[in-house]
Amino acid sequence: MTFPRYNFVIDCTDAALAEYLRLDTETAVKIYTRGDLNWCLQTYHILSKHSSLAVQCSNKMLPGFINIIHSDQLLQQKGQASKFIVCVRADYPGRRWAHYHLVQNKNQLGPNTSFIPHWVQPGLIKRDANRTAVSRVAYAGEAFNGNLAGTVDTWKQLLAPHNIQFVTLSGGSWHDLSSIDILLGIRSFDEQPHNTKPPTKLFGAWHANIPFIGGHDSAFKQVGVPGEDYLLVTTPDEAIAAILKLRDDQALYNKLVQNGRRKATLYTEETIAQAWVDVLTGPVLQRYRAWLAKPFLEQARFNTLLSMGNLEHQVKQLIKKVVGKKMKSAI
Structure with missing residues (x-):
């Protein structure tokens, strides 16, 4: 049987691709803020280093390869029946015509789907060991896109009376947690599970030796234990x-850090790379071989599901447009 080859697909020009393939660590920290670069380019670089798989990275899907492509790029490129496609769903819809899906939350699992943890933030700088007080609380991510419950100004106002500063770390600086004492990851003040979201922020806190306060995200509960390696809150009052409590109870602070440090050993570049290898050489390869064995049936399947997927996307976009117009007219 032919040895499988894996092609990680990113959205870029040929010139940009050449630069991406020459990335150094410092540059990587700055660019891994886009889905396809996070999931496909980064994975290509790491598997090149940590595995013996025949991997390459390109800007298009290729016949004769197992093509791994982010959901957003797959929507643009579509693909052809002659190409085997693994869709990295991330925080986007699954694509019906893909032959296999990779997800970042176990509640996204289904047929021909595997869970792989997202990579830990590259270039992560841990909390400065000389810090002893709790004076800076941070959210590492974009705060404008609904991933942070409340507004930045509200958080600042809530913490100001306690002489605690609230800061947001934007793209390109998410990795530097040296001056942070507590990390927040609260998407909403309710019990929504946010089943498409990853536990990445919790991983970052564990690796940076920082206590984490999160909401009811299913991803956090899948890998962590509330009260043991992170704190779970539902309301603003509980968050404050x-x-x-973490500021005033050193024993609790140390407990979360120590337990998080132990958990961090389960989610490293090496262990996540092995998860990729296990999935790519296990269920993905099995699905690929089944695809090779029934070319006519698979071609019909692909063409039918591509048409259905395109129609589904068009309907969703139309609904969004109609809803948007109604909301504007109501203002």
Whole structure:
């Protein structure tokens, strides 16, 4: 049987691709803020280093390869029946015509789907060991896109009376947690599970030796234990109480850090790389061989599901447009 080859697909020009393939660590920290670069380019670089798989990275899907492509790029490129496609779903819809899906939350699992943890933030700088007080609470991510419950100004106002600063770390600086004492990852003040979201922020806190306060994300509960390696809150009052508890209770602070440090050993570049290898050489390869064995049936399947997927996307976009117009007219 032919040895499988894996092609990680990113969205870029040929000139940009050449630069991406020459990435150094410092540059990588700055660019891994886009889905396809996070999931496909980064994975290509790491598997090149940590595995014996025949991997390459390109800007298009190729016949004769197992093509791994982000959901957003797959929507643009579509693909052809002659190409085997693994869709990295991330925080996007699955694509019906893909032959296999990779997801970042176990609640996204289904037929021909595997869970792989997202990579830990590259170039991560841990909390400065000389820090002893709790004076800076941070959210590492974009705060404008609905991933942070409340507004930045509200958080600042809530913490100001306690002489605690609230800061946001934007893209390109998410990795530097040296001056942060507590990390927040609260998407909403309710019990929504946010089943498409990853536990990445919790991984970052564990690796940076920083206590983490999160909401009811299913991803956090899948890998962590509330009260043991992170704190779970539902309301703003609970969040502030948790922050003050960590400030005033050194034993609790140390407990979360120590337990998080142990958990961090389960989610490293090496262990996640092995998860990729296990999935790519296990269920993905099995699905690829089944695809090779029934070319006519698979071609019909692909063409039918591509048409259905395109129609589904068009309907969703139309609904968004109609809803958007109604909301504007109501203002």
